[in-house]
Amino acid sequence: MSKNRARARSICPDRDLIGEIKALGQPRLAAVIEGLLFAKSKQPFGEVLVDLVEGLKLARDERSIHRRFDAARLPMPSAVLEEAKCSNARGLHRDVVDDLAKGEWVKRQEHIAITGASGTGKTWLACALASTALRHGHVVRYFNVPDLLFAWSTAKAHDTLDAFRNTLSRADVLVLDDWGVERLDEEDVSILRRVLQFPLEHASVVVASPYPESHWLEWLGGDYVGESLVRRLGGGAHRIDLRKGC
Template identity: 30%
Template sequence: MLPNATRDHLQALRLSAMAEAWARQQTDPTMAELSFDERFGLLVDAEWVHRQNRRWARRLREAQLRLAASPEAVDYQVPRGLDRGQFQQLLTGQWILTHQTVLLTGPAGCGKTFLACALGHAACRQDRRVRYIRLSRLLGELLVARLEHTYPQALKAWAQVDLLIVDDWGEPLNAEQARDLWEILDDRYQRAATIITSQVPIAQWHGLFADSTIADAILDRVVHQAYRIELRGESLRKTLPPAAASGTTES
């Protein structure tokens, strides 16, 4: 088969990365030193890596993470109470497989959202469905869904996400908002993983709910047996260099 025809056929089979790698092999004299199996293995690897990168990119787009926080950019040197061993264990994603919860609390600017997004980024790399949303926006979307008679569909969509990141928990909730939050968290309990960030200490969460019964039910599912990361210290924004404004690094 002629070289151009081989490349065209690979492209037609949607093996674009393999086609490009094959074309590079034709102009690389060192390839003559490799066996057929070795050269073919390189072609397959090129296609595999290409597809994995596309899949990860799609997962990241769907996640809508607030910050482009990669796991490699997490700063463990800042004195804020972050346990490196615990966080790196969380980055493996095992807790997502067992449908557990991570609670990130601490004062404004200590990096809660960055760390939550870093965990979300790691989950995307592991080909898991991730979604980030602020609590106020989540409740707003559910209100609109109720008005548009799509409430059951909205609840189902949120329940199906492998990892839901609920950012900025802390405003008092009325009875309807508390019920909506209960519906989301109850659907996910022992079925999917959740991250919650808050400036409010966990001990004060009960007081955010107008209905103590709903508060008890929600906290029973969220707090018990959750991984807790309780940060402290000054705002990192006071010491961040200009490059960190993009949200790609903590230091």
């Protein structure tokens, strides 16, 4: 038995309070109480309560972050902008990364277009940007485009399309990976238009594509729908063209 748990027993000898709190599914609360009430037993009680409340708020924030990360379904959830390898050779500049790390682009509902050949780190960077948004308290949803189209079709077949669209509309940031990769038919383009209709106006969209923006119109069918999507997504967006470099 730990020293702190022994002290807990001395306060209430018939019960293992720390163990009971952990059994209630509150390990963070148990740790806060164990660390504050016993290790700092000489603190004025008011200060103990303040520290306890701050500890519980921190625990709540941590749980909230974990829930947001789980819901986002990032393929690289550990990616963080602080670890970005910036250089002129890569096309990724530290001042740009530092500015994006502030998260203001989400508040301003700005979009980000990441382009570059395979192996340049597009997905990693998209996930790092998404991680920044999540840690700033925003809601993120990640899809690669083929999976998004499949999810839409599946929801439609199971009569849950409204719920799926509501899930998308609650996102502050929508990340679309593999943008421009697989051939689209007319129905696919229509789905993308409906998916992007809300976030292009009221949220931020991050796309990662191996092809430059000049390729997107052809990929989207070359008509007015594709032209509208390219114009609304590319107009004023942050553009990052990654290259393979040291």
